[in-house]
Structures are given as structure tokens and as C-alpha cells.
Amino acid sequence: MSVLSTGEIRRRLTLPHDDPERITITPLLSPHLDAGTLDVRLGRHFVTFRKTRYLGVNVMQTIRDAARLSATGRRDQLRIDVGRTVERTYVRLGDEFVLHPYQLVLACTLEFLSLPADVGAYVLSRSTTGRLGILSATATFIHPGYRGVPTLELVNTGETAVAITPGMRIAQLVFELAQESEEALTRGRYQLSTRPEIARLTNDPELQLLASLDRPDGHTSRTPVAEA
Amino acid sequence: MAVEYPGLRGLPGARLRACQELLLEFESDASRLPEEVSRILGSLRAILDQAVDRFESALTDADPEERQIVERSYLDFANVMGRFAELMTEGTDDPYLPVDLLPAMAASMSRQPESHAMLPRTVSEAGYSTRSHDRPLEQVADQLPAGPPLDRQLLDYPQWITFLDIPRSFRDSMLTHVIVLGHELAHAEDQFADYGYTSPVVNGLELGRDTDDEIVAGLVENWVEELFADVAAVRRLGPAAIVLFAEYATLIQVLGASLPATLLLKQCAEHPPAEVRLLLMFTELDELGYGDLGALQPAIDHWRSVAAEGTAPPPDAPLEFKRADEIIRSAFPAIRAAAKRLVSSKVYSRAHFARALVLAERLADGVAPSDELTLVAGKIMSTGETVEDLYTAATVVRSSTEHRRRLAGQIPLPEGTNATDIASEALALRKLDELLARAVEGVRIWEDWPKELRTA
Numbered sequence: 290m291s292v293l294s295t296g297e298i299r300r301r302l303t304l305p306h307d308d309p310e311r312i313t314i315t316p317l318l319s320p321h322l323d324a325g326t327l328d329v330r331l332g333r334h335f336v337t338f339r340k341t342r343y344l345g346v347n348v349m350q351t352i353r354d355a356a357r358l359s360a361t362g363r364r365d366q367l368r369i370d371v372g373r374t375v376e377r378t379y380v381r382l383g384d385e386f387v388l389h390p391y392q393l394v395l396a397c398t399l400e401f402l403s404l405p406a407d408v409g410a411y412v413l414s415r416s417t418t419g420r421l422g423i424l425s426a427t428a429t430f431i432h433p434g435y436r437g438v439p440t441l442e443l444v445n446t447g448e449t450a451v452a453i454t455p456g457m458r459i460a461q462l463v464f465e466l467a468q469e470s471e472e473a474l475t476r477g478r479y480q481l482s483t484r485p486e487i488a489r490l491t492n493d494p495e496l497q498l499l500a501s502l503d504r505p506d507g508h509t510s511r512t513p514v515a516e517a
Numbered sequence: 518m519a520v521e522y523p524g525l526r527g528l529p530g531a532r533l534r535a536c537q538e539l540l541l542e543f544e545s546d547a548s549r550l551p552e553e554v555s556r557i558l559g560s561l562r563a564i565l566d567q568a569v570d571r572f573e574s575a576l577t578d579a580d581p582e583e584r585q586i587v588e589r590s591y592l593d594f595a596n597v598m599g600r601f602a603e604l605m606t607e608g609t610d611d612p613y614l615p616v617d618l619l620p621a622m623a624a625s626m627s628r629q630p631e632s633h634a635m636l637p638r639t640v641s642e643a644g645y646s647t648r649s650h651d652r653p654l655e656q657v658a659d660q661l662p663a664g665p666p667l668d669r670q671l672l673d674y675p676q677w678i679t680f681l682d683i684p685r686s687f688r689d690s691m692l693t694h695v696i697v698l699g700h701e702l703a704h705a706e707d708q709f710a711d712y713g714y715t716s717p718v719v720n721g722l723e724l725g726r727d728t729d730d731e732i733v734a735g736l737v738e739n740w741v742e743e744l745f746a747d748v749a750a751v752r753r754l755g756p757a758a759i760v761l762f763a764e765y766a767t768l769i770q771v772l773g774a775s776l777p778a779t780l781l782l783k784q785c786a787e788h789p790p791a792e793v794r795l796l797l798m799f800t801e802l803d804e805l806g807y808g809d810l811g812a813l814q815p816a817i818d819h820w821r822s823v824a825a826e827g828t829a830p831p832p833d834a835p836l837e838f839k840r841a842d843e844i845i846r847s848a849f850p851a852i853r854a855a856a857k858r859l860v861s862s863k864v865y866s867r868a869h870f871a872r873a874l875v876l877a878e879r880l881a882d883g884v885a886p887s888d889e890l891t892l893v894a895g896k897i898m899s900t901g902e903t904v905e906d907l908y909t910a911a912t913v914v915r916s917s918t919e920h921r922r923r924l925a926g927q928i929p930l931p932e933g934t935n936a937t938d939i940a941s942e943a944l945a946l947r948k949l950d951e952l953l954a955r956a957v958e959g960v961r962i963w964e965d966w967p968k969e970l971r972t973a
Contacts, residue, residue, distance in 0.1 A: 306878075306879060307878070313884055315884070315885065315886055315887050315888050315959055316887050316888035316959045316960075316962055316963040316966070317888060318962070318963070318966050318970065318971070319966075319970045319971060333958075333962075381965075382962070382965045382966070383965075399962060401884070401885045401887070401955060401959060403882075403883070403884045436882075436883040436884060436927060437883075438955065456966070477929065478929050480883075480927065480928060480929050481883050481927060481928060481948050481951070481952065483885065483951045483952065483954065483955035
């Protein structure tokens with residue numbers, strides 16, 4: 290893997306739409322392209338967690354609840370439960386979203402991103418927002434062939450609240466050439482996202498197998514914080 | 518605001534404060550509402566604030582008899598405000614309301630007087646509709662205590678509000694909102710043309726006036742309004758308007774009557790049979806001359822054959838329906854002429870359709886295009902035009918098996934399924950709605966982006 294240069298990013302951004310090497314970013318607003326990085330902006334949709342509605346995250350229990358509800362034809366119930374534990378917020382350009390100390394919020398980029406099969410990207414925090422205490426990504430790699438609006442896991446690590454606004458440059462992308470382009474043919478579970486996506490734990494076959502193992506303590510609390 | 522005055526503690530005060538609280542509570546969610554709604558809510562609240570001050574002042578200086586008159590006026594005012602506040606807020610606090618759609622719709626309209634406002638909202642009813650409400654405050658403005666500048670402020674408030682009702686069950690189906698974008702918008706323009714008191718189309722055509730049968734006259738009046746809006750939808754959105762109308766009409770008939778998924782010659786007091794409507798829409802489409810429609814052609818051919826079944830009234834229709842049917846068929850040319858005259862002079866052109874076909878390829882590849890603004894002869898497209906093209910492009914993807922399967926190939930499908938399965942195609946259609954919503958959002962972002970920051 291090698292990092293794409295500024296010139297190569299610019300070249301790929303301006304290729305015809307049907308060119309397999311094209312990188313598409315839409316809408317492309319005042320692009321800041323520098324030293325092999327492209328800044329992305331904060332989107333207008335946010336997902337926050339309603340702490341008063343659940344006790345905490347229990348990965349295994351979420352998987353088991355999904356399996357149990359699926360078996361009884363009530364999988365929609367899980368979706369309803371999840372809907373009660375998160376809140377989706379829309380903020381228009383020019384308005385603010387206040388990120389409180391130590392709060393995690395799922396946000397997204399303002400731009401829709403389409404990567405070719407031979408290019409992946411890393412999402413990195415910008416130093417400017419980092420100095421305010423805001424880290425803009427924890428799951429940093431975007432797979433080759435990804436299409437959608439990447440979810441940003443924003444955390445305010447500082448001790449004071451910070452008001453952020455859609456349209457501000459929040460993170461930067463570093464593009465890397467992928468040597469095995471066949472990987473792009475495997476569609477990730479967050480492919481074609483158009484808003485911040487909450488965790489889809491129940492789509493993970495490994496977790497499903499782990500959750501099917503017997504549990505000694507018989508714990509049954511439900512913690513629906515992941516989408517069915 | 519001095520809320521301690523005793524007069525504000527009685528029924529009028531409680532009612533008025535309830536209105537204020539309703540608006541305040543609603544405004545806290547207003548960031549996700551169309552700007553038009555937020556603006557009107559702010560305006561309403563300002564009027565309420567000022568009204569309370571004015572009434573307090575009037576109550577302080579009044580003798581008992583005058584106080585009774587003022588309090589009665591106050592009660593009337595509060596009741597009207599309360600009714601209207603409820604009307605305003607019904608259904609509009611829905612986070613899934615397509616907040617980006619309104620500016621596109623406004624851009625599509627040929628005229629929208631400043632005194633008029635148009636608001637989309639979700640409702641519990643099953644069908645799309647257009648409902649207009651005149652400004653109720655005008656009725657009580659004369660009863661308010663004298664003094665500046667409240668009356669003038671009331672005049673600044675939109676005098677005529679048209680609600681474009683979106684069924685809650687279809688709120689996430691961006692593509693069916695084309696019914697609003699084409700058909701319902703024409704109703705709004707019809708109403709705007711004469712402040713909604715009468716339909717200029719109905720009045721202008723004077724159909725059914727020579728019959729002494731009130732039932733027939735009523736049917737003709739309703740049907741003419743609908744057919745006028747159908748023609749306007751074709752002029753505004755081209756062939757996509759026909760395909761989406763036909764699919765929606767089929768769906769409604771299936772939902773309503775548990776019938777097989779096909780159109781049947783079926784009319785009601787509000788609408789003529791769908792086949793008749795299709796027949797007229799195709800007449801208009803042929804007149805506009807689009808030529809070959811590419812990937813949309815098979816769908817158009819299918820619905821054209823369905824429309825051919827509508828060349829005669831339903832054999833089992835009641836006599837009044839047959840008479841109304843006969844009258845409106847003879848009026849097809851007049852209805853089309855009215856649509857041409859009253860609705861936007863802009864027609865969805867072949868050049869736009871060609872651009873939509875290009876955008877359809879992007880959507881089928883899983884991209885939500887939103888800033889390809891210069892595809893028509895180097896001309897920068899307006900927001901409304903771009904959104905119209907996106908709706909057409911999404912219709913192409915929806916109607917074309919090849920495009921649907923290509924999009925399905927972009928989606929992480931459940932294990933054991935592939936892109937050619939019916940279930941996978943259904944997932945693709947759901948994703949298509951999301952991509953369309955995102956593309957419209959992208960256009961809106963572009964529109965709102967400060968011009969000083971834009972780079973070529």
C-alpha cells in the first residue's frame with residue numbers, strides 16, 4: 290500500500306464518472322487538498338445515546354435478543370427498542386450541535402464518498418479540532434470500493450463543551466492504493482450508508498456463534514444499542 | 518411580559534399561554550423543520566407575545582364593561598391562534614419529513630406570491646392531498662384593541678397557507694413524493710391563482726354548468742381539477758410523472774380493495790378512473806415529443822397499453838358517472854390548454870431527460886449524485902431542475918431490471934441471496950429511496966453553501 294499524492298488525488302477526482310479509477314466526493318465543496326490529505330466536513334445528522342433509557346452495552350445480550358426475537362417473528366421489536374435508546378438529530382447549516390465533555394456522538398461527513406476498487410482511505414482527526422479535545426474517528430479505515438456517507442465517531446475528550454457546526458472541516462482523509470482490488474468486491478455492512486449508522490452487531494456471524502455458547506450466569510438484561 | 522395580570526389567569530389567559538407553550542415546545546424541534554415552518558412559527562410566537570402585552574395594557578385601563586369586551590376579543594383571538602397552532606404543528610415534527618424537498622418544490626413553481634406559504638407535512642391519511650387554509654387571524658384583527666403595529670404585523674404574516682399532505686406510511690418513500698412535486702403542486706398553483714376561494718381551472722372551463730344534475734356537476738368539477746393537475750405533472754416532470762403516478766395508483770387500489778396488482782376501471786367522486794387519467798397524460802406526453810426513452814421505455818409501453826383500456830367508460834358505472842365521464846373526455850383539449858396557461862411555462866425537456874439518464878447510471882452504481890450541475894449544454898442548473906432530474910433518474914432505476922440488479926449488487930446482501938433475487942431487488946429499491954434522499958440533500962447543501970466559499 291502506498292499513500293496517494295496530492296496530484297494523484299486531484300487527478301482521480303477529475304476523471305470521468307465512468308472511469309474505474311475515479312474518486313467521487315459529492316458535493317465537493319471548497320476542497321482543501323494538501324500534503325496528500327483531503328479534508329472532509331461535518332454533516333447535518335447526529336445520533337446520540339439516551340443514557341436514561343438503558344443500563345449499558347451488552348454485546349452478547351444484544352445478539353441473543355436479536356436471535357430470540359427473530360425466532361419468534363418479532364425482529365421488528367428489536368428495531369423499536371433500539372429506536373428508543375438513540376436519538377437522531379438534524380442540524381442545518383449555520384446551526385450548532387453541542388458536544389459535551391466525554392460524550393460520544395455518531396456523526397457523518399457532509400460529503401458522499403465513492404472509492405474505486407483500488408483505493409482505500411484512512412480517516413484522521415484534524416489537529417485544529419483535536420486541540421479543542423475532539424477526536425473525529427475511532428474506526429479509521431474505509432475499505433476500497435466503499436460508497437456512502439462515512440460515519441464519524443466523535444468524542445469530546447476535553448473538559449469543556451464544544452459547539453460544532455455542520456460544514457466545518459472535521460477530519461481528513463488519507464488515500465492509499467490497495468494492492469488487492471478483489472477485496473473491494475466484498476461489500477461491507479455499512480456500504481451505501483446515507484446517515485450515521487449505529488453498530489450492526491447482529492450482522493456479525495462470529496458474534497452470533499459466540500453468543501450461541503452456553504452462559505453460566507443466566508444473565509438476561511436487555512441492552513438494545515445496536516441495530517438489528 | 519407581565520404575566521401576573523389577573524385577566525391572564527382566566528380561560529383566555531390559559532388558552533393563550535397554552536398556545537405559547539405549544540409553539541415554544543415545538544420550536545425546540547424546529548431545527549429539523551423546513552425553514553418556512555420555522556419562520557412562520559417564530560412569527561406566530563412574536564404575534565402572541567405582542568398580543569399579550571397589548572391585552573394586558575388594555576385590561577389595565579379599561580372600565581368593567583370595556584374589560585368584558587376586551588376579554589371576549591382576547592378569548593376569540595386565543596381560540597383562533599390555538600386552532601391554527603395545532604394545525605401548523607400537526608405532522609410537521611417528524612424527523613423523517615423531507616426537509617430538503619420544500620425549496621425544490623418552491624423552485625419548481627412558476628409563481629408563489631409572498632402572501633402565500635406552502636408547507637409539506639406528514640399526516641395519518643392514506644393519500645397525498647393539498648389543503649389550503651386562509652389566515653384565521655384576519656377574522657379577529659378588527660376585534661383587537663386599537664393601536665399600532667399589530668395589524669400591520671398581521672398583514673406581514675402569510676395570508677394563505679397550503680399544506681401539502683404526505684401520508685405517514687409513505688414518508689420514507691422519496692420516490693412517491695413525486696406525487697407532491699408534480700400533481701399536488703399544480704393544485705397549489707391552481708389555488709394560489711385565486712386565493713383558493715375557487716378553482717380558476719374549474720371556473721374557466723365552465724364544464725358541467727349546463728346540466729341540472731348536481732351530482733354530475735360535482736363530479737365534473739372534482740375530476741377536472743384532478744385531470745388538470747395530472748397534465749401539469751407531465752409538463753413539469755415528463756415521463757417519470759406517468760410511471761410513478763401509475764404505480765402509486767395501482768398501489769392505492771391494491772391497498773384499498775385487496776385487488777390484484779393491476780389497475781381497474783374504477784372511479785370515485787374525487788377522481789376519475791386511473792386509466793382515463795393515464796390516457797390524458799399520455800396525450801400530453803406525446804405532444805411534448807420525448808422520442809426514445811431509453812431504459813424507461815418498457816415501463817412507458819406497459820402503462821400505455823393499460824391506458825388504452827380507458828378509452829370507454831366503465832360498463833358497470835352508475836349513470837351519473839357515465840355522464841360525467843362523457844363531459845370530461847370532450848374537455849381534454851381545454852384541460853390541457855388550462856394546464857399550459859396556468860402552470861409553470863417551463864416544460865421538462867428532452868435535454869433534461871437525457872441528463873436524467875446519465876444520473877440514473879450513477880444511482881445504479883450506488884452513488885448519490887448531487888453536484889453535477891453543468892450537464893445540460895454547460896448551463897448551471899437550478900436546485901429545482903436538478904431535483905426533477907434526480908427524481909426522473911430514480912424512476913429509471915426503479916423501472917429497469919438491469920439497473921435494479923446493478924444497484925442490488927452494491928448492497929451487502931443476506932447470506933445465500935444474490936442480486937437477481939426478488940428480495941434483493943426489493944432491498945435495492947429501499948436503498949434507492951435513501952440514495953435519492955441523500956442526493957436531494959446534497960443538492961440542498963450545495964445550494965446553502967456560502968457562495969464566497971465555492972470553487973469551480
